[in-house]
Amino acid sequence: MTRVWDVPVHDSTRVRDARVATEAAGAHAGLDDHRTAVAALVATELATNLLKHAGGGRLVIHLVDRPAPATSGPAVQISALDHGPGIPDVTVALRDGYSTSDASLGAGLGTCLRISSAFDLYSSARGTVAVARVDQDAGRPHTGAAGRAGGINIPLARAEYSGDAWSCVRSGALLTLLLADGLGHGAKAAQASGAAxxxxxxxxxxxxAEILRHLHTALRPTRGAAVAVAQLDTHRGELAFAGxxxxxxxxxDNGSWEHLISHPGIVGxxxxxxxxVRSRPWAPDxxxxxxxxxxxxxxxxxxDAELLAHDPAVVAAAVLRDASSAATPVRDDTCVAVLASGRPGGRP
Ligand SMILES: [Mn+2]
Structure with a gap:
């Protein structure tokens, strides 16, 4: 089940909320005190930036697993989304020690980049999306599924658990991305997507198709879910999709977007x-x-081709931010997961 801390940041009291939520996420992830403090520092900086530079925004914190068969534990992922004016020069802003304000209490984005297990940021005239992951293993960069998969998951009405879930596993040359939407929302929906x-x-x-059939059996005790499975054969350069x-x-692909159609039904x-099953060639871009x-x-x-080259979790967060607005608020849990080619996650 996907526990999510969704913190709106519109005044300074919310910076503390962001820190407290991140500490709770660190405990859920099994991070020690030091790594939890690192995650909390990053969250504090990102929340402070939302207020200082973007007129507010939203911090979304949840746990992400390394792709199975990983042995290390999950990371705390902190996504900051805003509709601000954007950062004029990201390279300068990410320089360690750089701050736009002498009175800044924040650590600076450069510090976030240095102390996070993975950090990436995309800024345009539509606003900024920053995603940090902090895991226990400080020595090994946490790049999601080797930089290939990432996502964001926001429960309806800031519920504790999302009825949606996503995950990515590797088996030999096969990299499989799954997204599940448990029927309805709330804890029972979260159980169904969590079972997938x-x-x-x-x-x-x-x-x-076989994966979905197995999931149907596994989800029988639950209320069921809509499930999409995308599998990249990294040797053959082919994507297979079934939903x-x-x-x-x-x-x-090649500068244009294609809709891949799912089949009616309820898994479970x-x-x-x-x-x-739809099969498509998979190109480096x-x-x-x-x-x-x-x-x-x-x-x-x-x-924007520049966005698409970012960490998949940044792409997912930007898609989610730009798809919903005050005029069209979401009416359900919302999850976006992205599979990209083998670029390294985060910035060099
Ligand atoms: Mn749903």
Whole structure:
């Protein structure tokens, strides 16, 4: 089940909330006191920046696993989203010790970059998205699924648990990204999507249609979920996609976006007789977005090639930020997961 701390940051009292939430996430992730303090410092800096430079924003904190069969524990992922004016010169802002204000209490973005296990930031005229991951193993960079998969997950109405979940596993040459949307929302929806995530490491060697069939069995005790499975064969350079139920999938290839269609049904409740699998060639600049129906179906995929080259978690957060607005608030849990080619996560 995906526990999420969704902290709106619109005044200075919320900086403390962001720190407290991050400390709680650190405890959930099993980080020691030092690494928890590192995560809390990063969250404090990002929250302070939201206030100082963007007129407020939102901090979303949840845990992300290294791709199975990893042995190390999860990381605390801190995503900062804003609609501010953007950072004029990101390279300068990321320089260690740089601060825009003499009175700054913040550590500076350069410090975030240095002390996080992974850190990446994308800024444009539409605002800034920053994502930091802090895990226990300070010596090894945490780049999600080797920099290839990342996501963001926001429960409806700041609930503790999201009914959506995403995960990524590796099995030999196969890298499999899963997104599950438990029926409805709340704890029972979180149980259903959590069961899909728990089962994934046992079935990552299978093809997408077989994976979905196994998930159907695993999810029978739950209320069921819509599930999308995208599997990249890294040797053959081919993507296979299959989905059952209402989730969205868009593939970016060669400068354009293609909709990959799921099949009607409910994994764990009403499984279709056949599950169509879509196969597409996967190029070095290919990128796949999976999302739950919390994202409006008419969302417009990003066209900025610079964004698409960022950490997949940054791409996911930017997609989520730009798809929802005050005029069209989300009506459900919202999860976005991104699979990208093997670029390193974070900045050099
Ligand atoms: Mn849902």
């Amino acid at each position: 995530v728990d089962e994934l490491p046992r079935v990552g060697h299978l093809r997408p 059952v139920g209402n989730t969205g999938a868009r593939l970016h 409740a009403q499984f279709p007789a056949t599950v169509p 290919s990128l796949l977005v999976l999302h739950s129906d919390g994202l409006p179906s008419r969302w417009v995929p990003p066209t």
